[in-house]
Amino acid sequence: MDVVRRDIEDLRGTIDIDSAINKGSKITIRLPLTLAIIDGFLVQIGNTKYIIPLESIQECIELTKKEQDGMHGNEFINLRGDMLPILDLRDVLNEAPSISKRQNIVIVYFGNKMIGLLVDELLGEYQTVIKPLGDVFVNVPGISGGSILGSGEIALIFDIARLIEYRI
Secondary structure, eight states, X not given: XXXXXXXXXXXXXXXXXXXXXXXXXXXXXXXXXXXXXXXXXXXXXTTEEXXXXXXXXXXXXXXXXXXXXXXXXXXXXXXXXXXXXXXXXXXXXXXXXXXXXXEEEEEEEETTEEEEEEXXXXXXXXXXXXBOOOGGGTTSTTEEEEEEOTTSOEEEEEOHHHHHHHHO
8 A cells, every 4th residue: 555655646646544443444545637647649630649548559550552442432441351440530520631641540449349540640659648628629529638749739639439439
């Protein structure tokens, strides 16, 4: 418990323990509300950067010319014998067309459902603090929060469950 206490205090939180003989113990942990840190994967779509929670990512693959041709205009690819639905986030988020010659698919899952998110650039892992966005972004599909990058840019954080729900 000493290690847990130190970790909670390092996060500017508190821990209270109340014990009663023959009744048990009650442990209360309080953390600052604005403190929600996630491991994410930073991607770029059009001119905007986004963060995908790392815990939701299965893998990243390049969408090759052969796979693009095999799609025949539909929104599925053959991934090792299984049909994987693809969500082109440029269409969903009204982003500018890609100037990148390479297209990537980030395969994400929630529960037993899996989709591929079409993104322009893979920028790598990024540990981020989630900031709430407020009522202005309530109707934006699949966005759960935002973060300020080290460069001062804003990155929006995807809500994978809602994106999958939106696609399927």
